[in-house]
Amino acid sequence: MLREILINLLTEAAKKAQREGKLPSVELPEITIERPQKAEHGDYASNFPLKLSRIARANPMVIANELVTLMPKTDEIESAVAAPPGFINFTLKNNWLNRQVDHILTEGESFGNNNMGQGKKVQVEFVSINPTGPLHVGHGRGAILGSALVNVLAASGYNVEKEYYFNDAGNQMDIFRRSLLARYLQSLGIKAEVPENGYMGNYMIVLAQEIITEHGDKFQKLTEAEALKQLGDIGIGKVKDKIKKDLTQLRVEFDVWFREQSLYENGQYDKVMAILRKGDHLAEKEGATWFVSTNLGEDKDNVVVRSNGMPTYFATDIAYHYNKFIERHFEKVIDIWGADHQGHVPRMKAVVAALGIDPEQLQIIIHQMVTLKRGGELVRVSKRTGDLITLEEVMEEVGVDACRFFFLARSASSQMDFDLELAKKQSQENPVYYVQYAHARITSIMRLVEEKKITFADGDTSLLTTEPELTLIRKLLHFPELIEMATLTLEPHHLAYYAQELANTFHAFYKDCRVVTDDEALTKARIKLVMASKTVLAKTLHLMGMNAPDRM
Protein backbone atom coordinates (compact mmCIF):
# COMPACT_ATOMS: atom_id res chain seq x y z
CA MET A 1 0.00 0.00 0.00
CA LEU A 2 1.11 3.50 -0.79
CA ARG A 3 0.73 4.71 2.76
CA GLU A 4 3.28 2.21 4.00
CA ILE A 5 5.65 3.16 1.22
CA LEU A 6 5.36 6.81 2.16
CA ILE A 7 5.85 6.11 5.84
CA ASN A 8 8.98 4.16 4.99
CA LEU A 9 10.29 6.96 2.82
CA LEU A 10 9.81 9.50 5.56
CA THR A 11 11.33 7.25 8.17
CA GLU A 12 14.38 6.60 6.03
CA ALA A 13 14.82 10.27 5.28
CA ALA A 14 14.53 11.17 8.96
CA LYS A 15 17.03 8.53 10.03
CA LYS A 16 19.44 9.64 7.35
CA ALA A 17 19.08 13.22 8.53
CA GLN A 18 19.84 12.08 12.05
CA ARG A 19 22.91 10.17 10.94
CA GLU A 20 24.16 13.22 9.12
CA GLY A 21 23.54 15.37 12.13
CA LYS A 22 20.90 17.45 10.40
CA LEU A 23 18.30 16.36 12.91
CA PRO A 24 18.83 15.72 16.63
CA SER A 25 18.69 12.07 17.64
CA VAL A 26 15.25 12.16 19.14
CA GLU A 27 12.71 9.38 19.01
CA LEU A 28 10.61 9.78 15.89
CA PRO A 29 6.91 10.46 16.37
CA GLU A 30 4.31 8.29 14.66
CA ILE A 31 3.98 9.19 11.01
CA THR A 32 0.50 9.76 9.68
CA ILE A 33 -0.34 10.03 6.03
CA GLU A 34 -3.50 11.82 5.03
CA ARG A 35 -5.30 12.62 1.84
CA PRO A 36 -5.34 16.35 1.32
CA GLN A 37 -8.62 18.03 0.50
CA LYS A 38 -7.09 20.16 -2.21
CA ALA A 39 -5.76 18.61 -5.40
CA GLU A 40 -2.95 21.16 -5.46
CA HIS A 41 -1.63 19.59 -2.28
CA GLY A 42 -0.96 16.37 -4.11
CA ASP A 43 -2.23 12.83 -3.60
CA TYR A 44 -0.95 12.31 -0.09
CA ALA A 45 0.39 14.58 2.60
CA SER A 46 2.10 14.25 5.92
CA ASN A 47 2.40 16.63 8.85
CA PHE A 48 5.43 14.70 10.03
CA PRO A 49 7.74 17.77 10.00
CA LEU A 50 5.26 19.65 12.19
CA LYS A 51 5.20 16.84 14.70
CA LEU A 52 8.93 16.47 14.54
CA SER A 53 9.57 20.16 15.04
CA ARG A 54 8.08 20.07 18.50
CA ILE A 55 10.34 17.26 19.65
CA ALA A 56 13.42 18.36 17.76
CA ARG A 57 12.87 22.03 18.60
CA ALA A 58 13.52 23.07 15.05
CA ASN A 59 11.72 25.03 12.36
CA PRO A 60 9.21 22.69 10.65
CA MET A 61 9.86 24.11 7.19
CA VAL A 62 13.58 23.52 7.57
CA ILE A 63 12.88 19.94 8.59
CA ALA A 64 10.45 19.48 5.72
CA ASN A 65 12.96 20.72 3.17
CA GLU A 66 15.66 18.54 4.65
CA LEU A 67 13.49 15.43 4.50
CA VAL A 68 12.42 16.14 0.96
CA THR A 69 16.03 16.35 -0.22
CA LEU A 70 17.06 13.18 1.57
CA MET A 71 14.12 11.14 0.39
CA PRO A 72 14.96 8.31 -2.03
CA LYS A 73 13.32 8.19 -5.46
CA THR A 74 10.67 5.56 -6.15
CA ASP A 75 8.59 4.31 -9.04
CA GLU A 76 5.37 5.64 -7.58
CA ILE A 77 6.22 9.14 -6.44
CA GLU A 78 6.59 11.97 -8.90
CA SER A 79 7.41 14.58 -6.31
CA ALA A 80 7.63 15.29 -2.62
CA VAL A 81 7.30 18.97 -1.87
CA ALA A 82 7.66 20.88 1.37
CA ALA A 83 4.75 23.23 1.96
CA PRO A 84 4.16 25.76 4.73
CA PRO A 85 3.72 25.59 7.62
CA GLY A 86 5.49 22.23 7.48
CA PHE A 87 3.73 19.66 5.38
CA ILE A 88 5.20 17.34 2.82
CA ASN A 89 2.97 16.80 -0.18
CA PHE A 90 3.37 13.76 -2.38
CA THR A 91 2.24 13.52 -5.95
CA LEU A 92 1.98 10.22 -7.80
CA LYS A 93 3.53 9.64 -11.19
CA ASN A 94 1.10 9.67 -14.08
CA ASN A 95 2.70 6.64 -15.66
CA TRP A 96 2.38 4.78 -12.38
CA LEU A 97 -1.26 5.80 -12.01
CA ASN A 98 -2.37 4.72 -15.44
CA ARG A 99 -0.61 1.39 -15.12
CA GLN A 100 -2.86 0.67 -12.13
CA VAL A 101 -5.81 0.33 -14.48
CA ASP A 102 -4.40 -2.97 -15.68
CA HIS A 103 -3.90 -3.96 -12.08
CA ILE A 104 -7.56 -3.32 -11.29
CA LEU A 105 -8.66 -5.35 -14.30
CA THR A 106 -6.42 -8.23 -13.24
CA GLU A 107 -7.80 -8.20 -9.73
CA GLY A 108 -11.41 -7.90 -10.91
CA GLU A 109 -14.00 -8.38 -8.20
CA SER A 110 -11.32 -8.95 -5.61
CA PHE A 111 -9.78 -5.52 -6.15
CA GLY A 112 -9.76 -3.68 -2.85
CA ASN A 113 -9.78 -6.81 -0.72
CA ASN A 114 -7.12 -7.08 1.94
CA ASN A 115 -6.03 -9.48 4.63
CA MET A 116 -6.52 -7.39 7.74
CA GLY A 117 -8.75 -10.09 9.18
CA GLN A 118 -6.30 -12.92 8.55
CA GLY A 119 -9.14 -15.39 8.50
CA LYS A 120 -10.14 -14.66 12.08
CA LYS A 121 -13.51 -16.00 13.17
CA VAL A 122 -15.88 -13.12 13.66
CA GLN A 123 -19.54 -13.18 14.43
CA VAL A 124 -21.88 -10.34 13.62
CA GLU A 125 -25.19 -10.64 15.39
CA PHE A 126 -27.87 -8.23 14.34
CA VAL A 127 -31.61 -7.52 14.03
CA SER A 128 -32.50 -10.16 16.65
CA ILE A 129 -35.92 -8.83 17.53
CA ASN A 130 -38.41 -10.91 19.50
CA PRO A 131 -40.69 -12.92 17.31
CA THR A 132 -43.68 -11.00 18.60
CA GLY A 133 -44.41 -8.86 15.57
CA PRO A 134 -43.26 -7.58 12.20
CA LEU A 135 -40.04 -5.70 11.53
CA HIS A 136 -40.20 -1.92 11.47
CA VAL A 137 -37.98 0.64 9.77
CA GLY A 138 -35.66 0.89 12.75
CA HIS A 139 -34.99 -2.83 12.53
CA GLY A 140 -34.35 -2.33 8.83
CA ARG A 141 -31.60 0.09 9.65
CA GLY A 142 -29.84 -2.46 11.85
CA ALA A 143 -30.35 -5.15 9.24
CA ILE A 144 -28.85 -3.12 6.43
CA LEU A 145 -26.02 -1.79 8.55
CA GLY A 146 -25.17 -5.31 9.68
CA SER A 147 -25.28 -6.91 6.28
CA ALA A 148 -23.10 -4.23 4.71
CA LEU A 149 -20.64 -4.43 7.59
CA VAL A 150 -20.42 -8.17 7.12
CA ASN A 151 -19.61 -7.68 3.44
CA VAL A 152 -16.88 -5.22 4.31
CA LEU A 153 -15.34 -7.49 6.93
CA ALA A 154 -15.38 -10.38 4.51
CA ALA A 155 -13.57 -8.21 1.96
CA SER A 156 -10.95 -7.58 4.61
CA GLY A 157 -10.27 -11.23 5.07
CA TYR A 158 -12.35 -12.02 8.12
CA ASN A 159 -14.19 -15.28 8.39
CA VAL A 160 -17.58 -13.78 9.18
CA GLU A 161 -20.70 -15.47 10.43
CA LYS A 162 -24.06 -13.71 10.43
CA GLU A 163 -26.41 -14.55 13.19
CA TYR A 164 -29.93 -13.72 14.28
CA TYR A 165 -30.85 -14.40 17.89
CA PHE A 166 -34.48 -15.30 18.43
CA ASN A 167 -35.61 -14.39 21.92
CA ASP A 168 -38.18 -17.13 21.89
CA ALA A 169 -38.25 -17.82 25.60
CA GLY A 170 -39.18 -15.78 28.61
CA ASN A 171 -41.65 -13.23 29.71
CA GLN A 172 -42.36 -11.40 26.47
CA MET A 173 -43.20 -14.63 24.71
CA ASP A 174 -45.70 -15.49 27.42
CA ILE A 175 -47.34 -12.17 26.90
CA PHE A 176 -47.36 -12.78 23.18
CA ARG A 177 -49.05 -16.14 23.66
CA ARG A 178 -51.70 -14.65 25.92
CA SER A 179 -52.32 -11.80 23.54
CA LEU A 180 -52.69 -14.16 20.63
CA LEU A 181 -55.05 -16.46 22.50
CA ALA A 182 -57.23 -13.50 23.42
CA ARG A 183 -57.41 -12.36 19.79
CA TYR A 184 -58.09 -15.91 18.70
CA LEU A 185 -60.99 -16.31 21.08
CA GLN A 186 -62.33 -12.86 20.23
CA SER A 187 -62.28 -13.74 16.56
CA LEU A 188 -64.38 -16.78 17.38
CA GLY A 189 -66.87 -14.54 19.16
CA ILE A 190 -65.74 -15.53 22.62
CA LYS A 191 -65.21 -12.86 25.21
CA ALA A 192 -61.55 -12.47 26.08
CA GLU A 193 -59.17 -9.67 27.07
CA VAL A 194 -55.76 -8.94 25.69
CA PRO A 195 -53.58 -8.69 28.79
CA GLU A 196 -52.30 -5.38 30.02
CA ASN A 197 -48.87 -4.73 28.49
CA GLY A 198 -49.96 -7.18 25.80
CA TYR A 199 -49.42 -6.92 22.07
CA MET A 200 -52.26 -4.70 20.95
CA GLY A 201 -51.37 -4.30 17.28
CA ASN A 202 -53.85 -5.12 14.58
CA TYR A 203 -51.40 -7.60 13.13
CA MET A 204 -52.26 -9.85 16.09
CA ILE A 205 -55.90 -9.92 14.97
CA VAL A 206 -54.84 -10.71 11.42
CA LEU A 207 -52.60 -13.46 12.75
CA ALA A 208 -55.39 -14.95 14.86
CA GLN A 209 -57.76 -14.96 11.92
CA GLU A 210 -55.18 -16.56 9.72
CA ILE A 211 -54.76 -19.35 12.25
CA ILE A 212 -58.52 -19.83 12.39
CA THR A 213 -58.61 -20.18 8.62
CA GLU A 214 -55.87 -22.77 8.68
CA HIS A 215 -56.58 -24.64 11.90
CA GLY A 216 -60.18 -23.84 12.78
CA ASP A 217 -61.43 -23.41 16.33
CA LYS A 218 -59.75 -26.46 17.84
CA PHE A 219 -57.63 -24.49 20.30
CA GLN A 220 -60.62 -23.15 22.19
CA LYS A 221 -61.46 -26.67 23.25
CA LEU A 222 -58.10 -27.17 24.95
CA THR A 223 -57.15 -26.20 28.46
CA GLU A 224 -55.75 -22.71 28.63
CA ALA A 225 -52.21 -23.95 29.27
CA GLU A 226 -52.37 -26.31 26.33
CA ALA A 227 -53.93 -23.68 24.09
CA LEU A 228 -51.24 -21.16 25.01
CA LYS A 229 -48.61 -23.65 24.09
CA GLN A 230 -50.02 -25.01 20.84
CA LEU A 231 -51.54 -21.82 19.51
CA GLY A 232 -48.59 -19.79 20.70
CA ASP A 233 -46.12 -22.05 18.96
CA ILE A 234 -47.98 -21.71 15.70
CA GLY A 235 -48.14 -17.94 16.12
CA ILE A 236 -44.46 -17.64 16.96
CA GLY A 237 -43.60 -19.79 13.95
CA LYS A 238 -45.61 -17.55 11.69
CA VAL A 239 -44.04 -14.39 13.03
CA LYS A 240 -40.60 -15.90 12.60
CA ASP A 241 -41.39 -16.84 9.02
CA LYS A 242 -42.57 -13.33 8.34
CA ILE A 243 -39.39 -11.85 9.78
CA LYS A 244 -37.28 -14.17 7.68
CA LYS A 245 -39.27 -13.34 4.58
CA ASP A 246 -38.89 -9.58 5.10
CA LEU A 247 -35.16 -9.91 5.66
CA THR A 248 -34.76 -12.01 2.55
CA GLN A 249 -36.59 -9.37 0.58
CA LEU A 250 -34.22 -6.78 2.03
CA ARG A 251 -31.33 -9.02 0.88
CA VAL A 252 -30.20 -9.71 4.41
CA GLU A 253 -29.12 -13.31 4.76
CA PHE A 254 -28.15 -15.10 7.95
CA ASP A 255 -25.93 -18.11 8.48
CA VAL A 256 -27.38 -19.02 11.85
CA TRP A 257 -30.80 -18.50 13.40
CA PHE A 258 -30.03 -18.98 17.05
CA ARG A 259 -32.85 -19.84 19.45
CA GLU A 260 -32.77 -18.59 23.01
CA GLN A 261 -34.59 -21.79 24.00
CA SER A 262 -31.59 -23.85 22.95
CA LEU A 263 -29.53 -22.33 25.75
CA TYR A 264 -31.80 -24.08 28.24
CA GLU A 265 -32.09 -27.26 26.22
CA ASN A 266 -28.36 -27.90 26.05
CA GLY A 267 -27.57 -26.86 29.61
CA GLN A 268 -25.47 -23.83 28.78
CA TYR A 269 -27.61 -21.60 30.89
CA ASP A 270 -26.98 -23.67 34.02
CA LYS A 271 -23.32 -23.97 33.20
CA VAL A 272 -22.84 -20.22 32.98
CA MET A 273 -24.74 -19.54 36.16
CA ALA A 274 -22.47 -22.02 37.94
CA ILE A 275 -19.40 -20.26 36.60
CA LEU A 276 -20.63 -16.88 37.72
CA ARG A 277 -21.56 -18.22 41.11
CA LYS A 278 -18.15 -19.78 41.50
CA GLY A 279 -16.53 -16.51 40.54
CA ASP A 280 -18.55 -14.78 43.24
CA HIS A 281 -20.39 -12.65 40.72
CA LEU A 282 -23.86 -13.60 41.90
CA ALA A 283 -25.68 -12.56 45.05
CA GLU A 284 -29.11 -13.20 46.54
CA LYS A 285 -31.05 -10.09 47.45
CA GLU A 286 -34.73 -9.50 48.04
CA GLY A 287 -35.52 -12.99 46.89
CA ALA A 288 -33.86 -12.56 43.52
CA THR A 289 -30.44 -13.44 42.13
CA TRP A 290 -28.29 -10.53 41.04
CA PHE A 291 -25.23 -10.14 38.91
CA VAL A 292 -22.96 -8.04 41.09
CA SER A 293 -21.57 -5.72 38.45
CA THR A 294 -20.84 -3.02 41.01
CA ASN A 295 -17.79 -5.11 41.90
CA LEU A 296 -16.66 -4.56 38.34
CA GLY A 297 -17.12 -0.84 38.37
CA GLU A 298 -20.71 -0.61 37.16
CA ASP A 299 -23.31 1.77 38.54
CA LYS A 300 -25.70 -0.88 39.68
CA ASP A 301 -26.30 -4.58 39.99
CA ASN A 302 -28.69 -6.38 37.70
CA VAL A 303 -31.22 -9.12 38.30
CA VAL A 304 -30.56 -12.39 36.53
CA VAL A 305 -33.17 -14.58 38.21
CA ARG A 306 -36.41 -13.02 39.41
CA SER A 307 -37.88 -13.83 42.79
CA ASN A 308 -40.44 -16.00 40.96
CA GLY A 309 -37.61 -18.15 39.67
CA MET A 310 -37.83 -16.91 36.07
CA PRO A 311 -34.53 -15.86 34.46
CA THR A 312 -34.40 -12.39 32.96
CA TYR A 313 -33.44 -11.54 29.40
CA PHE A 314 -30.06 -10.51 30.78
CA ALA A 315 -29.51 -14.00 32.17
CA THR A 316 -29.91 -15.72 28.84
CA ASP A 317 -27.88 -13.05 27.14
CA ILE A 318 -25.04 -13.96 29.47
CA ALA A 319 -25.36 -17.60 28.50
CA TYR A 320 -25.59 -16.59 24.87
CA HIS A 321 -22.35 -14.65 24.95
CA TYR A 322 -20.65 -17.45 26.84
CA ASN A 323 -21.76 -19.67 24.02
CA LYS A 324 -20.38 -17.30 21.40
CA PHE A 325 -16.96 -16.91 22.93
CA ILE A 326 -16.29 -20.11 24.81
CA GLU A 327 -18.32 -22.77 23.05
CA ARG A 328 -18.00 -21.48 19.53
CA HIS A 329 -14.61 -19.78 19.82
CA PHE A 330 -15.35 -16.53 18.03
CA GLU A 331 -12.31 -14.31 18.33
CA LYS A 332 -14.41 -11.27 17.86
CA VAL A 333 -18.12 -10.72 18.34
CA ILE A 334 -19.96 -7.70 17.02
CA ASP A 335 -23.47 -7.02 18.30
CA ILE A 336 -25.59 -4.43 16.57
CA TRP A 337 -28.29 -2.90 18.74
CA GLY A 338 -30.70 -0.03 18.51
CA ALA A 339 -30.22 3.00 20.72
CA ASP A 340 -32.96 1.77 23.04
CA HIS A 341 -30.59 -1.00 24.17
CA GLN A 342 -27.73 1.32 24.88
CA GLY A 343 -28.04 0.90 28.65
CA HIS A 344 -27.38 -2.79 28.22
CA VAL A 345 -23.85 -2.22 26.90
CA PRO A 346 -21.89 -1.66 30.14
CA ARG A 347 -23.33 -4.67 31.93
CA MET A 348 -22.80 -6.91 28.93
CA LYS A 349 -19.17 -5.84 28.80
CA ALA A 350 -18.90 -6.45 32.53
CA VAL A 351 -20.32 -9.93 32.16
CA VAL A 352 -17.91 -10.81 29.40
CA ALA A 353 -15.06 -9.68 31.64
CA ALA A 354 -16.46 -11.74 34.51
CA LEU A 355 -16.36 -14.78 32.26
CA GLY A 356 -12.66 -14.19 31.74
CA ILE A 357 -12.96 -12.85 28.22
CA ASP A 358 -11.26 -9.64 27.11
CA PRO A 359 -14.15 -7.15 26.76
CA GLU A 360 -12.38 -5.70 23.73
CA GLN A 361 -13.34 -8.85 21.87
CA LEU A 362 -16.97 -7.81 22.16
CA GLN A 363 -17.79 -4.80 20.04
CA ILE A 364 -21.23 -3.33 20.26
CA ILE A 365 -22.48 -1.00 17.60
CA ILE A 366 -25.38 1.18 18.64
CA HIS A 367 -27.43 2.75 15.90
CA GLN A 368 -29.73 5.64 16.63
CA MET A 369 -33.43 5.70 15.92
CA VAL A 370 -35.17 6.31 12.62
CA THR A 371 -37.85 8.91 12.14
CA LEU A 372 -40.08 8.26 9.20
CA LYS A 373 -41.19 11.24 7.17
CA ARG A 374 -43.25 11.87 4.11
CA GLY A 375 -42.45 15.10 2.32
CA GLY A 376 -41.15 16.59 5.56
CA GLU A 377 -44.17 15.46 7.61
CA LEU A 378 -43.74 12.94 10.40
CA VAL A 379 -45.27 9.53 9.72
CA ARG A 380 -46.31 7.75 12.87
CA VAL A 381 -49.04 5.32 12.14
CA SER A 382 -49.54 2.85 9.37
CA LYS A 383 -52.86 3.13 7.61
CA ARG A 384 -53.10 -0.58 7.06
CA THR A 385 -52.51 -1.99 10.51
CA GLY A 386 -52.87 1.01 12.77
CA ASP A 387 -49.42 0.17 14.05
CA LEU A 388 -46.04 1.64 13.34
CA ILE A 389 -45.28 1.46 9.66
CA THR A 390 -43.62 -1.84 8.85
CA LEU A 391 -40.41 -2.52 7.01
CA GLU A 392 -42.37 -4.43 4.41
CA GLU A 393 -44.48 -1.40 3.61
CA VAL A 394 -41.41 0.79 3.28
CA MET A 395 -39.67 -1.73 1.03
CA GLU A 396 -42.72 -1.93 -1.18
CA GLU A 397 -43.11 1.80 -1.38
CA VAL A 398 -39.56 2.92 -2.03
CA GLY A 399 -37.82 -0.23 -3.24
CA VAL A 400 -35.01 -2.20 -1.69
CA ASP A 401 -32.10 -0.47 -3.43
CA ALA A 402 -33.26 2.95 -2.31
CA CYS A 403 -33.87 1.66 1.21
CA ARG A 404 -30.42 0.23 1.45
CA PHE A 405 -28.74 3.27 0.03
CA PHE A 406 -30.52 5.72 2.29
CA PHE A 407 -29.89 3.70 5.42
CA LEU A 408 -26.24 3.31 4.50
CA ALA A 409 -25.80 6.99 3.79
CA ARG A 410 -25.98 7.80 7.49
CA SER A 411 -23.51 7.03 10.21
CA ALA A 412 -24.95 4.72 12.84
CA SER A 413 -24.51 7.27 15.59
CA SER A 414 -26.69 9.83 13.95
CA GLN A 415 -30.43 9.96 14.31
CA MET A 416 -32.01 9.56 11.00
CA ASP A 417 -34.86 11.11 9.09
CA PHE A 418 -36.03 8.75 6.41
CA ASP A 419 -38.16 10.63 3.95
CA LEU A 420 -40.33 8.28 1.92
CA GLU A 421 -41.06 10.87 -0.75
CA LEU A 422 -37.42 11.69 -1.29
CA ALA A 423 -36.31 8.08 -1.33
CA LYS A 424 -38.99 7.32 -3.90
CA LYS A 425 -38.30 10.09 -6.35
CA GLN A 426 -36.73 8.62 -9.42
CA SER A 427 -35.32 11.91 -10.45
CA GLN A 428 -32.16 13.92 -10.39
CA GLU A 429 -32.55 14.64 -6.73
CA ASN A 430 -32.10 11.00 -5.81
CA PRO A 431 -28.53 9.84 -5.22
CA VAL A 432 -29.52 6.18 -5.56
CA TYR A 433 -30.32 6.56 -9.21
CA TYR A 434 -27.42 8.88 -9.77
CA VAL A 435 -25.04 6.13 -8.76
CA GLN A 436 -26.87 3.35 -10.55
CA TYR A 437 -27.16 5.47 -13.67
CA ALA A 438 -23.38 5.66 -13.84
CA HIS A 439 -23.24 1.87 -13.91
CA ALA A 440 -25.96 1.61 -16.52
CA ARG A 441 -24.11 4.16 -18.61
CA ILE A 442 -20.90 2.16 -18.38
CA THR A 443 -22.69 -0.99 -19.41
CA SER A 444 -24.17 0.86 -22.32
CA ILE A 445 -20.71 1.83 -23.53
CA MET A 446 -19.60 -1.75 -23.20
CA ARG A 447 -22.57 -2.86 -25.29
CA LEU A 448 -21.40 -0.53 -28.03
CA VAL A 449 -17.90 -1.95 -27.72
CA GLU A 450 -19.30 -5.40 -28.18
CA GLU A 451 -21.41 -4.41 -31.15
CA LYS A 452 -18.40 -2.94 -32.84
CA LYS A 453 -16.41 -6.03 -31.91
CA ILE A 454 -13.60 -3.99 -30.44
CA THR A 455 -11.00 -6.03 -28.59
CA PHE A 456 -9.08 -4.16 -25.96
CA ALA A 457 -7.00 -6.68 -24.03
CA ASP A 458 -3.92 -5.20 -25.68
CA GLY A 459 -4.94 -1.63 -24.80
CA ASP A 460 -2.06 0.55 -23.60
CA THR A 461 -3.16 2.39 -20.47
CA SER A 462 -0.14 4.67 -20.54
CA LEU A 463 -2.12 6.64 -23.12
CA LEU A 464 -4.41 7.79 -20.32
CA THR A 465 -2.84 11.10 -19.51
CA THR A 466 -5.53 13.76 -19.44
CA GLU A 467 -6.83 15.26 -16.25
CA PRO A 468 -10.31 13.60 -16.27
CA GLU A 469 -8.74 10.22 -16.92
CA LEU A 470 -6.17 10.56 -14.17
CA THR A 471 -8.74 11.92 -11.74
CA LEU A 472 -10.90 8.88 -12.37
CA ILE A 473 -7.96 6.54 -11.87
CA ARG A 474 -7.12 8.29 -8.61
CA LYS A 475 -10.67 7.85 -7.44
CA LEU A 476 -10.58 4.14 -8.29
CA LEU A 477 -7.39 3.78 -6.29
CA HIS A 478 -9.09 5.21 -3.21
CA PHE A 479 -11.23 2.12 -3.02
CA PRO A 480 -8.83 -0.22 -1.17
CA GLU A 481 -8.29 2.49 1.43
CA LEU A 482 -12.02 2.84 1.79
CA ILE A 483 -12.37 -0.85 2.60
CA GLU A 484 -9.59 -0.60 5.17
CA MET A 485 -11.13 2.40 6.83
CA ALA A 486 -14.63 0.93 6.92
CA THR A 487 -13.15 -2.21 8.47
CA LEU A 488 -11.21 -0.36 11.14
CA THR A 489 -14.08 1.90 12.11
CA LEU A 490 -16.87 -0.64 11.51
CA GLU A 491 -18.59 2.10 9.55
CA PRO A 492 -20.06 0.99 6.25
CA HIS A 493 -21.66 4.36 5.61
CA HIS A 494 -18.49 5.54 3.89
CA LEU A 495 -19.43 3.24 1.02
CA ALA A 496 -22.41 5.36 0.13
CA TYR A 497 -20.35 8.52 -0.06
CA TYR A 498 -17.67 6.84 -2.09
CA ALA A 499 -20.24 5.46 -4.50
CA GLN A 500 -21.50 8.97 -5.17
CA GLU A 501 -18.00 10.37 -5.60
CA LEU A 502 -17.02 7.62 -7.98
CA ALA A 503 -20.19 8.07 -10.03
CA ASN A 504 -19.57 11.79 -10.11
CA THR A 505 -15.98 11.36 -11.27
CA PHE A 506 -17.02 8.90 -13.91
CA HIS A 507 -19.75 11.16 -15.26
CA ALA A 508 -17.24 13.97 -15.55
CA PHE A 509 -14.80 11.71 -17.39
CA TYR A 510 -17.57 10.56 -19.69
CA LYS A 511 -18.44 14.12 -20.58
CA ASP A 512 -14.88 15.11 -21.41
CA CYS A 513 -13.47 11.94 -22.89
CA ARG A 514 -15.32 10.18 -25.63
CA VAL A 515 -14.46 6.51 -25.31
CA VAL A 516 -15.17 4.98 -28.70
CA THR A 517 -13.52 7.06 -31.43
CA ASP A 518 -11.47 6.66 -34.58
CA ASP A 519 -8.31 6.67 -32.50
CA GLU A 520 -8.01 2.95 -32.05
CA ALA A 521 -5.23 2.93 -29.48
CA LEU A 522 -6.81 5.56 -27.26
CA THR A 523 -10.18 3.84 -27.61
CA LYS A 524 -8.75 0.60 -26.26
CA ALA A 525 -7.02 2.34 -23.39
CA ARG A 526 -10.20 4.16 -22.41
CA ILE A 527 -12.27 1.00 -22.62
CA LYS A 528 -9.92 -0.47 -20.06
CA LEU A 529 -10.52 2.49 -17.80
CA VAL A 530 -14.27 2.14 -18.28
CA MET A 531 -14.06 -1.54 -17.41
CA ALA A 532 -12.03 -0.79 -14.31
CA SER A 533 -14.63 1.78 -13.29
CA LYS A 534 -17.38 -0.74 -13.81
CA THR A 535 -15.55 -3.24 -11.64
CA VAL A 536 -15.11 -0.86 -8.75
CA LEU A 537 -18.53 0.75 -8.94
CA ALA A 538 -20.26 -2.61 -9.11
CA LYS A 539 -18.23 -3.87 -6.21
CA THR A 540 -19.11 -0.84 -4.11
CA LEU A 541 -22.78 -1.35 -4.84
CA HIS A 542 -22.55 -5.04 -4.09
CA LEU A 543 -20.88 -4.40 -0.74
CA MET A 544 -23.85 -2.19 0.00
CA GLY A 545 -26.18 -4.98 -1.03
CA MET A 546 -27.45 -3.01 -3.99
CA ASN A 547 -27.96 -3.92 -7.61
CA ALA A 548 -25.64 -2.62 -10.28
CA PRO A 549 -28.14 -2.36 -13.14
CA ASP A 550 -27.16 -2.69 -16.81
CA ARG A 551 -30.19 -0.69 -17.90
CA MET A 552 -32.55 1.68 -16.18
Add this chain to the structure above:
RNA sequence: GCGCCUGUAGCUCAGCCGGAUAGAGCAUCAGUCUUCGAAACUGGUGGUCGAGGGUUCGAAUCCCUCCAGGCGCACCA
Protein backbone atom coordinates in the same frame (compact mmCIF):
# COMPACT_ATOMS: atom_id res chain seq x y z
C1' G B 1 -31.14 14.01 38.37
C1' C B 2 -27.52 10.35 35.91
C1' G B 3 -25.60 7.83 31.32
C1' C B 4 -25.05 7.32 25.83
C1' C B 5 -25.88 9.72 20.96
C1' U B 6 -26.67 14.19 18.16
C1' G B 7 -26.42 19.75 17.03
C1' U B 8 -21.86 21.81 10.47
C1' A B 9 -25.05 25.76 3.99
C1' G B 10 -32.40 26.79 3.14
C1' C B 11 -33.06 20.87 3.63
C1' U B 12 -30.65 15.83 4.38
C1' C B 13 -25.89 14.73 5.91
C1' A B 14 -20.08 13.69 5.47
C1' G B 15 -15.68 15.39 7.81
C1' C B 16 -14.48 14.44 14.39
C1' C B 17 -7.44 9.22 17.03
C1' G B 18 -6.06 18.30 15.77
C1' G B 19 -3.43 20.47 10.49
C1' A B 20 -3.20 23.95 4.90
C1' U B 21 -8.98 29.05 2.00
C1' A B 22 -14.85 23.93 6.15
C1' G B 23 -17.22 19.47 2.01
C1' A B 24 -21.27 16.54 -0.77
C1' G B 25 -26.22 15.79 -2.52
C1' C B 26 -30.80 18.29 -2.94
C1' A B 27 -32.98 23.23 -3.42
C1' U B 28 -31.84 27.98 -5.97
C1' C B 29 -29.51 31.04 -10.17
C1' A B 30 -26.72 30.97 -15.02
C1' G B 31 -24.86 27.98 -18.92
C1' U B 32 -24.08 22.92 -21.90
C1' C B 33 -27.39 17.82 -26.14
C1' U B 34 -25.79 16.75 -34.95
C1' U B 35 -21.61 11.93 -32.10
C1' C B 36 -20.83 6.15 -26.68
C1' G B 37 -27.60 7.02 -22.13
C1' A B 38 -28.88 15.11 -20.51
C1' A B 39 -31.57 9.95 -14.88
C1' A B 40 -25.67 13.81 -17.14
C1' C B 41 -21.96 17.93 -17.08
C1' U B 42 -19.84 23.13 -15.93
C1' G B 43 -20.07 27.50 -13.02
C1' G B 44 -22.46 30.95 -9.25
C1' U B 45 -25.19 32.03 -4.60
C1' G B 46 -25.31 30.07 0.26
C1' G B 47 -21.54 28.73 6.75
C1' U B 48 -20.62 33.00 13.99
C1' C B 49 -19.20 24.25 12.35
C1' G B 50 -25.47 25.17 18.92
C1' A B 51 -23.18 29.03 22.78
C1' G B 52 -19.12 30.28 25.97
C1' G B 53 -14.45 29.20 28.09
C1' G B 54 -9.72 26.25 27.97
C1' U B 55 -5.34 23.32 25.85
C1' U B 56 -2.18 24.08 21.27
C1' C B 57 2.25 26.96 16.58
C1' G B 58 -2.73 25.31 14.83
C1' A B 59 -9.57 23.28 17.14
C1' A B 60 -15.64 21.49 13.40
C1' U B 61 -12.20 17.79 15.59
C1' C B 62 -9.41 17.33 22.33
C1' C B 63 -11.08 19.17 27.67
C1' C B 64 -14.79 21.95 30.83
C1' U B 65 -19.54 24.54 31.42
C1' C B 66 -24.16 25.71 29.44
C1' C B 67 -28.39 25.36 25.79
C1' A B 68 -31.45 22.26 22.47
C1' G B 69 -33.16 17.38 20.53
C1' G B 70 -33.19 11.72 20.57
C1' C B 71 -32.64 7.20 23.48
C1' G B 72 -32.02 4.82 28.05
C1' C B 73 -31.85 4.61 33.59
C1' A B 74 -37.35 -2.37 35.57
C1' C B 75 -37.46 -8.65 39.30
C1' C B 76 -39.44 -5.57 30.13
C1' A B 77 -36.56 -6.96 26.07
